[in-house]
Amino acid sequence: MRRYGKHTDEDDIRQRPNRKGTRPRTTIRPKHEDAVEGMVLTVDRGRLTCLVEDRTVMAMKARELGRKAAVVGDRVSLVGDLSGEKDTLARIVRIGERESLLRRTADDDDPYERVVVANADQLAIVTALADPEPRPRLIDRCLVAAYDGGLEPFLVMTKSDLAPPEQLLELYGDLDIPYVVVNREELYDGGAADRVRTFLDGRVTAFVGHSGVGKTTLVNALVPEEKRRITGHVNAVTGRGRHTTTSALALPLEAAEGWVIDTPGVRSFGLHHVDPARVIHAFPDLEPGTENCPRACSHDEPECALDAWVAEGHADPARLFSLRRLLSTRERREGD
Numbered sequence: 001m002r003r004y005g006k007h008t009d010e011d012d013i014r015q016r017p018n019r020k021g022t023r024p025r026t027t028i029r030p031k032h033e034d035a036v037e038g039m040v041l042t043v044d045r046g047r048l049t050c051l052v053e054d055r056t057v058m059a060m061k062a063r064e065l066g067r068k069a070a071v072v073g074d075r076v077s078l079v080g081d082l083s084g085e086k087d088t089l090a091r092i093v094r095i096g097e098r099e100s101l102l103r104r105t106a107d108d109d110d111p112y113e114r115v116v117v118a119n120a121d122q123l124a125i126v127t128a129l130a131d132p133e134p135r136p137r138l139i140d141r142c143l144v145a146a147y148d149g150g151l152e153p154f155l156v157m158t159k160s161d162l163a164p165p166e167q168l169l170e171l172y173g174d175l176d177i178p179y180v181v182v183n184r185e186e187l188y189d190g191g192a193a194d195r196v197r198t199f200l201d202g203r204v205t206a207f208v209g210h211s212g213v214g215k216t217t218l219v220n221a222l223v224p225e226e227k228r229r230i231t232g233h234v235n236a237v238t239g240r241g242r243h244t245t246t247s248a249l250a251l252p253l254e255a256a257e258g259w260v261i262d263t264p265g266v267r268s269f270g271l272h273h274v275d276p277a278r279v280i281h282a283f284p285d286l287e288p289g290t291e292n293c294p295r296a297c298s299h300d301e302p303e304c305a306l307d308a309w310v311a312e313g314h315a316d317p318a319r320l321f322s323l324r325r326l327l328s329t330r331e332r333r334e335g336d
């Protein structure tokens with residue numbers, strides 16, 4: 001899979017300073033050589049729950065990290081009290097290079113509801129076929145965020161007992177996106193979890209979806225109760241069976257090395273940060289056609305070279321059409 005770190009991202013660049021040039025010679029010992037590796041499971045107002053070996057450790061970011069935030073899925077280095085005991089607090093002193101980054105621009109009216117997940121391999125976009133009605137533009141926006149961030153998307157369509165999937169599936173045929181369709185019965189007899197699980201083994205999968213699509217029911221079916229309790233003290237704080245913070249929550253799968261990252265239900269998905277050049281990597285059949293594009297082409301403008309190139313027969317016009325549809329969702333519209 002391609003590394004997200006190759007693409008320009010200020011945060012990631014800042015994280016790899018040239019140590020040789022800036023450090024005095026006398027500091028031979030690397031700083032924090034006793035630091036231990038961990039993974040961020042959830043974030044709640046500056047407190048990060050991290051998995052260190054088999055313990056959950058509360059931590060906060062060290063001041064030296066500056067403005068760079070650690071997010072769910074980040075691989076971090078920690079120092080301090082790593083016992084994981086109540087009222088202890090460790091310090092995160094390093095954030096590892098990210099292989100992917102799913103993000104949502106904050107919206108004016110909703111500045112905190114942000115999905116930020118690092119190092120996920122894939123994005124499961126959960127949508128109901130009815131109740132609530134599918135919102136293709138929201139799905140498209142999630143797809144754009146996945147392509148932009150270096151995640152492979154797939155669709156999970158729930159509630160097929162209420163409406164058939166064909167009409168929605170038609171929209172995604174040319175994009176070649178894998179999908180699973182599940183109904184109510186399968187959700188409760190384990191059939192849905194089994195089918196979704198075939199996508200998950202050994203991978204880190206972030207789940208996103210509009211509120212009410214059945215994402216929580218599905219995640220609960222995927223991750224056994226005792227595994228869900230790994231972030232026990234987070235739940236203890238809210239006193240509920242699931243987290244109510246605005247952060248995502250990483251949950252280990254029983255088998256293999258897989259992780260499920262549950263995210264709060266979204267109503268919209270801000271895409272201001274998206275770089276069309278990164279999105280087009282997900283369209284390797286079209287990418288060569290961008291060679292003659294003007295500088296910083298959005299690939300969704302009259303001067304874009306893709307139209308002529310596709311007209312010459314180098315690629316399927318339906319693919320260009322799908323790409324344009326996705327890119328056009330970057331413009332915010334009423335109801336997004």
Ligand SMILES: Nc1nc2c(ncn2[C@@H]2O[C@H](COP(=O)(O)OP(=O)(O)OP(=O)(O)O)[C@@H](O)[C@H]2O)c(=O)[nH]1
Nearest residue numbers: 158159182183184187211212213214215216217265
């Ligand atoms: N008919 C039908 N109902 C379902 C299906 N999947 C989930 N539901 C129901 O849909 C409702 C919403 O499910 P949740 O799992 O709470 O939805 P959610 O996406 O997590 O929503 P938030 O918690 O708001 O983010 C529940 O009453 C579920 O029982 C399905 O396949 N068919």
Ligand SMILES: [Zn+2]
Nearest residue numbers: 293297299304
């Ligand atoms: Zn172009």
